[in-house]
Amino acid sequence: MKRSFIREILESIDEETISFAGGLPNSNLFPIQDLRNATLKILDNPKVYQYTISNGINELREQIAKRYTKEGFPTTKDNILITTGSQQAMYILAKFFENKEITIEEPSYLGAMNIFRLNNLKMDGVKLEDDGINIEGFEKSFKNSKLAYLIPDFQNPSATTYSEEKREEISKIVEKYDGVLIEDSPYSELFFEKKMAYISAKLPKNSFHLGSFSKTLVPSYRIGWIRADEQKIKSLMIIKESIDLHSSGFVQYILAEYLKDEAKYEKHLQSIRDDYKVKADYFSEQLNLIIPEFKHQKPKGGMFLYGSFKDKIDTFALIEKCLKKKVVYVPGNQFYIDKIPNSEIRFNYTHSSFEQIEKGIKLIKSCL
Numbered sequence: 001m002k003r004s005f006i007r008e009i010l011e012s013i014d015e016e017t018i019s020f021a022g023g024l025p026n027s028n029l030f031p032i033q034d035l036r037n038a039t040l041k042i043l044d045n046p047k048v049y050q051y052t053i054s055n056g057i058n059e060l061r062e063q064i065a066k067r068y069t070k071e072g073f074p075t076t077k078d079n080i081l082i083t084t085g086s087q088q089a090m091y092i093l094a095k096f097f098e099n100k101e102i103t104i105e106e107p108s109y110l111g112a113m114n115i116f117r118l119n120n121l122k123m124d125g126v127k128l129e130d131d132g133i134n135i136e137g138f139e140k141s142f143k144n145s146k147l148a149y150l151i152p153d154f155q156n157p158s159a160t161t162y163s164e165e166k167r168e169e170i171s172k173i174v175e176k177y178d179g180v181l182i183e184d185s186p187y188s189e190l191f192f193e194k195k196m197a198y199i200s201a202k203l204p205k206n207s208f209h210l211g212s213f214s215k216t217l218v219p220s221y222r223i224g225w226i227r228a229d230e231q232k233i234k235s236l237m238i239i240k241e242s243i244d245l246h247s248s249g250f251v252q253y254i255l256a257e258y259l260k261d262e263a264k265y266e267k268h269l270q271s272i273r274d275d276y277k278v279k280a281d282y283f284s285e286q287l288n289l290i291i292p293e294f295k296h297q298k299p300k301g302g303m304f305l306y307g308s309f310k311d312k313i314d315t316f317a318l319i320e321k322c323l324k325k326k327v328v329y330v331p332g333n334q335f336y337i338d339k340i341p342n343s344e345i346r347f348n349y350t351h352s353s354f355e356q357i358e359k360g361i362k363l364i365k366s367c368l
């Protein structure tokens with residue numbers, strides 16, 4: 001079992017290196033003052049320091065449920081299990097489905113693939129196209145696995161967003177084979193144009209919908225959740241309890257306090273979308289200008305820009321040169337099951353300044 005390439009890279013680079021590698025949100029957008037105020041409000045209450053129930057505090061689950069219901073996906077607090085980041089949500093699910101087959105997109109999220117491997121899930125990769133997973137390939141794979149892990153909104157790494165048609169087709173296939181969909185949605189709120197309806201909303205009994213506050217508020221709180229049928233939540237709680245009893249109660253109370261002001265949270269989300277859109281546009285323009293041979297789609301949301309060189313370039317080998325010049329990205333092969341070198345690259349555009357974006361792309365060009 002190998003460690004994540006991205007986490008290793010993040011540990012090895014120095015301050016001077018321009019990193020397009022991690023999935024780091026822009027720290028300048030953390031709502032520090034508002035989180036500080038929320039913390040001050042709960043700080044003197046002894047209950048925030050006590051053990052709490054394993055599925056998460058009522059107030060926070062109610063607020064999360066309310067957001068789903070508002071979007072037309074009826075949900076109560078009993079459908080929600082609070083987890084330590086959505087990374088833990090995936091771990092809990094991988095334990096639940098240990099040793100089974102699972103259909104995934106290729107490329108897919110490295111962190112999920114590592115968890116699946118660790119829990120002996122046999123991954124079957126299906127090609128991701130510009131409007132979502134290839135439907136024929138999906139059906140062929142899902143017929144056997146009856147379990148799928150998909151990231152339909154601004155996917156990590158490819159930034160792909162599923163079309164309405166593909167969302168509909170996926171839900172029909174999941175129903176047809178009475179299977180289960182794990183829909184991972186950490187980037188869904190970071191849309192530049194419009195929010196798409198979750199596939200899980202069409203499959204309330206056959207889905208696990210994963211959410212997280214890491215990309216919308218702060219990753220350090222490590223708070224995510226699973227939305228599922230009440231019976232399924234009860235089964236997952238047994239696994240959750242055996243891992244850590246419950247996620248930090250203190251942090252859950254801060255979040256619940258912060259989220260009381262819904263308008264403030266909405267305003268905050270909009271400020272992230274506005275900032276990221278400008279960054280995404282700028283990154284794409286600079287790429288077109290400096291490395292026109294790198295083909296990509298301008299992102300419509302999320303935190304990543306993905307593409308590929310027109311000619312065959314081993315982007316995994318290229319990283320050595322780039323590291324010496326103090327710029328780093330994630331080579332596309334890392335997001336495939338077999339990791340065979342290819343010409344693809346994932347760039348994170350949210351964490352760097354405009355100057356770093358231009359300088360970093362020029363440095364990469366000089367390595368080609």
Ligand SMILES: Cc1ncc(COP(=O)(O)O)c(C=O)c1O
Nearest residue numbers: 023085086087109156212214224
């Ligand atoms: C697709 C996807 N799922 C899950 C996660 C994990 O997020 P967290 O555990 O911080 O909620 C990430 C983080 O980058 C991600 O990209």
